Amino acid sequence: MSVARHRQSDPDSPVVSLTPVEGERPAAQLLGDExxxxxxxxxxxxxxAAQAIRGSTSKLSRLERGESPAKERDVYDLAAFYKLPRNEMAFIEQLLAQAANAEWYERFADVTPHFLKRLIRMEGRAEEITIFExxxxxxxxxxxxxAEALVRMxxxxVLSDAEVTRTVALRTQRQIILDQDLPRITALLDETVLERKRGDAEVMHEQMEHLLxxxxxxxxxxxxLKKDAIAPPMAITYLQFPDHVPSDLVYLENIEGATYATKQRSLDNYRKVLSDARNGSHGLKESIALIKKAAKSWGRKAARER
Structure with a gap:
C-alpha cells in the first residue's frame, strides 16, 4: 500500500505524516516486475530463462506476475543468468526480503495497523536500525x-483472546529479521525500562533473560543509558538503508498511528540525539551486568509471587 504525505501546520516542518492509501502493489509483484x-x-x-531455474515457462510467468512465492534459489539463479551487476542485485535482494516479510505479515492483516505494516516493510529493507526506548x-x-502484557494494557x-493471540504473533514474528545478516540493530534503553513492570514478575524475569x-x-x-545521561523524551527508531535507497528515515509511533521524519534537517537532529544517547550509555559489559542484575531482581520477585 502506498502512502500520501500530509504536512503539518508548518509548511517548512521537517516531519511528514504518512497515511495509507490503497493501491500499492505487493512486494512480490514489484520483484516480478524487476x-x-x-x-x-x-x-x-x-x-x-525458465531453464535457469529448472522450471517451465508457466512457473517463470507466475513468478514475474508475483502470483507465486519467490524462492530465493530461483531468484539468485535468474540473477546469475542475467549477469546482474552488484547494484542491481542489491535492489533485487531488498525486494526479495521485502516480499518474504510481506508473505507472513499479510496473514495478520486483520490485527495489523497500517502504520505497523509500513514499519515492518521498512525493517525488512533496512541495513541498520537504531532504537531508543x-x-x-x-x-x-x-x-x-x-508483548501480550503490552497489548492488553x-x-x-477489551480484545478477545483470539485477537490478542494474533496480535502477539504478529509482533513476535517481526523478529524473523534477527535471523538475517541485516539489519544490524542497536537498542539504547533507559535504565528505567528494566525496572518498569509489564505483566507480572515472572514475565519480567523471562523478558530480562531474553534480552540478555x-x-x-x-x-x-x-x-x-546512564542515569545521569540526557535522554530523548520519546521513543525513536532510526532506519538506515543501502546507498541506492533515496534516504534514511525516523519512525515515531504514538497510540493512534505513526509519523515518519524524512527531511535532512530532521534526520540530522535525530541522528545527533541518538548519538548523544549512545555516548551517554554504559559499555557492553556494564550494560549486560545491569540486565543481569534486573533479571535476578525480577527472578526473586517472581519466586515470592508464586
Missing part, C-alpha cells in the same frame, strides 16, 4: 508474554 524487466532487456524468452523493551526484542476496548540472549548476538548491540 525480473521481467531484466529478462526482456537482455532479449531472453520465457522458455530460455524509555518505556518498554523494543518490539524486536520482546518475548511473547511481555494499551487497548481501550539478544545482547550476546553479534548483530545486536544493547546499551543501557
Amino acid at each position: 525480473l521481467r524487466r531484466h529478462r526482456e532487456s537482455r532479449g531472453y524468452t520465457l522458455a530460455a 524509555n518505556q518498554v523493551i523494543p518490539g524486536l526484542l520482546q518475548t511473547p508474554r511481555y 494499551m487497548q481501550a476496548n 540472549g539478544a545482547a550476546e548476538m553479534p548483530k545486536v548491540n544493547v546499551r543501557i
Whole structure:
C-alpha cells in the first residue's frame, strides 16, 4: 500500500505524516516486475530463462506476475543468468526480503495497523536500525508474554483472546529479521525500562533473560543509558538503508498511528540525539551486568509471587 504525505501546520516542518492509501502493489509483484524487466532487456524468452531455474515457462510467468512465492534459489539463479551487476542485485535482494516479510505479515492483516505494516516493510529493507526506548523493551526484542502484557494494557476496548493471540504473533514474528545478516540493530534503553513492570514478575524475569540472549548476538548491540545521561523524551527508531535507497528515515509511533521524519534537517537532529544517547550509555559489559542484575531482581520477585 502506498502512502500520501500530509504536512503539518508548518509548511517548512521537517516531519511528514504518512497515511495509507490503497493501491500499492505487493512486494512480490514489484520483484516480478524487476525480473521481467531484466529478462526482456537482455532479449531472453520465457522458455530460455525458465531453464535457469529448472522450471517451465508457466512457473517463470507466475513468478514475474508475483502470483507465486519467490524462492530465493530461483531468484539468485535468474540473477546469475542475467549477469546482474552488484547494484542491481542489491535492489533485487531488498525486494526479495521485502516480499518474504510481506508473505507472513499479510496473514495478520486483520490485527495489523497500517502504520505497523509500513514499519515492518521498512525493517525488512533496512541495513541498520537504531532504537531508543524509555518505556518498554523494543518490539524486536520482546518475548511473547511481555508483548501480550503490552497489548492488553494499551487497548481501550477489551480484545478477545483470539485477537490478542494474533496480535502477539504478529509482533513476535517481526523478529524473523534477527535471523538475517541485516539489519544490524542497536537498542539504547533507559535504565528505567528494566525496572518498569509489564505483566507480572515472572514475565519480567523471562523478558530480562531474553534480552540478555539478544545482547550476546553479534548483530545486536544493547546499551543501557546512564542515569545521569540526557535522554530523548520519546521513543525513536532510526532506519538506515543501502546507498541506492533515496534516504534514511525516523519512525515515531504514538497510540493512534505513526509519523515518519524524512527531511535532512530532521534526520540530522535525530541522528545527533541518538548519538548523544549512545555516548551517554554504559559499555557492553556494564550494560549486560545491569540486565543481569534486573533479571535476578525480577527472578526473586517472581519466586515470592508464586
